[in-house]
Structure formats: C-alpha cells, structure tokens
Amino acid sequence: GESVGLHLPTLSVQEGDNSIINCAYSNSASDYFIWYKQESGKGPQFIIDIRSNMDKRQGQRVTVLLNKTVKHLSLQIAATQPGDSAVYFCAESNFGNEKLTFGTGTRLTIIP
Amino acid sequence: DVKVTQSSRYLVKRTGEKVFLECVQDMDHENMFWYRQDPGLGLRLIYFSYDVKMKEKGDIPEGYSVSREKKERFSLILESASTNQTSMYLCASTPPGREGSYEQYFGPGTRLTVT
Numbered sequence: 001g002e003s004v005g006l007h008l009p010t011l012s013v014q015e016g017d018n019s020i021i022n023c024a025y026s027n028s029a030s031d032y033f034i035w036y037k038q039e040s041g042k043g044p045q046f047i048i049d050i051r052s053n054m055d056k057r058q059g060q061r062v063t064v065l066l067n068k069t070v071k072h073l074s075l076q077i078a079a080t081q082p083g084d085s086a087v088y089f090c091a092e093s094n095f096g097n098e099k100l101t102f103g104t105g106t107r108l109t110i111i112p
Numbered sequence: 113d114v115k116v117t118q119s120s121r122y123l124v125k126r127t128g129e130k131v132f133l134e135c136v137q138d139m140d141h142e143n144m145f146w147y148r149q150d151p152g153l154g155l156r157l158i159y160f161s162y163d164v165k166m167k168e169k170g171d172i173p174e175g176y177s178v179s180r181e182k183k184e185r186f187s188l189i190l191e192s193a194s195t196n197q198t199s200m201y202l203c204a205s206t207p208p209g210r211e212g213s214y215e216q217y218f219g220p221g222t223r224l225t226v227t
C-alpha cells in the first residue's frame with residue numbers, strides 16, 4: 001500500500017471535478033487489488049477490484065488503473081460529489097490467499 | 113445484503129481489564145477477520161479464521177487472542193488491556209474462494225479506549 005506514515009495523505013477536489021487517488025504497492029507477487037471507501041463512523045465499503053491480468057476496470061463513476069511495471073494503482077472518480085468525501089484505501093493480495101494487505105489511506109475532501 | 117455486526121460502537125475500559133469484542137455475520141461466511149485501524153497506519157490484520165475453531169495469526173497478534181466457536185461469530189479478546197490498544201477495531205467476513213473476488217464485508221467498527 002501507500003508509504004506508512006503518521007499522517008493521512010489528503011486530497012481536496014472541487015465538486016464536479018475528477019479525482020485521482022494513487023497507491024503504490026511493493027509486493028511483485030500481488031495479483032489482486034481492491035479499493036475501499038470509508039465514510040466517517042462507518043466500516044470500509046467495497047468500491048471496485050481488479051486482477052493483475054487487467055490494466056483497467058470501470059464501474060459506476062469509478063475507474064481503477066493498474067500499472068504492474070511500476071507497481072502503481074490508481075482510483076479515478078468522475079464528477080466528484082459531496083458524498084464522495086471519505087477515506088479511500090487500496091489493498092492487495094495474492095490470488096488464492098484471502099488475506100488483504102491494506103495501504104494507509106487517503107482522505108478525499110470535496111470542496112463545494 | 114451481507115450484514116456484519118459488532119457488539120459495541122464505543123467501549124471504554126481500564127488498563128488490565130479483559131476485553132471481549134464480538135462480531136457476528138449473517139451470510140454463512142467461512143472466513144472472518146479482525147483488524148485494528150490507526151491514523152496513518154491503515155488497517156492491520158490481527159487474527160483471522162477460515163473455519164470454526166480455526167485461527168491464524170495476522171501481522172500484529174501480540175496482546176490479542178480470538179475465539180470462533182460458531183461459524184457466524186468471531187470474538188477478539190484482549191487478555192489484559194493496555195493503553196496502546198486504544199484503537200478502532202474492525203471485523204470483516206468473506207465467503208471462501210469466490211471466483212475473481214476477495215471482497216471483504218466490514219462491520220461498523222468498535223472504537224475502544226483504554227484508560
């Protein structure tokens with residue numbers, strides 16, 4: 001996941017703009033990746049996942065891009081809305097191993 | 113919808129107390145997980161279980177134990193709570209071996225404060 005630190009990376013985006021949240025992973029053997037959204041006071045909720053045999057996957061207003069060469073994952077949110085304000089986590093796994101290793105998270109704030 | 117519930121949203125305990133955190137899922141999932149969440153550190157796996165009475169250590173098991181006597185219930189135990197165990201605790205579950213996805217379903221979390 002993201003580099004470990006004591007402070008949560010933050011991203012502020014104007015409402016209506018697109019958001020891009022990045023995640024670097026370190027395990028070359030990881031072949032499954034997943035993004036979660038955590039709103040204040042709630043548990044993480046699944047957004048989208050991707051396997052390493054894909055470079056891109058799209059959902060509703062979200063796109064995940066995977067660059068295995070540089071071990072980088074990104075989550076793109078189109079036309080961000082106030083309800084997108086949350087902490088976003090990436091997680092990785094080796095397929096067949098049901099444990100997930102989570103990144104440190106990015107706090108996304110939407111500016112009205 | 114899958115529902116994962118945790119027994120308490122907020123808990124305050126004293127140093128040295130034995131603490132039980134309960135998690136129940138209603139979808140007959142085999143796999144259950146306990147994480148702790150701290151600012152800037154993300155979610156760290158404490159213990160997980162693939163089946164009743166089975167448990168495996170995660171990345172940070174020290175100071176914790178678990179119990180899984182029934183498939184739907186996974187308990188996290190702090191044998192002697194310490195202030196450094198003040199944290200948000202999250203439980204998750206997932207069915208085994210679903211093709212293409214290892215999505216975990218999370219409960220709402222228990223915020224534990226040890227004083």
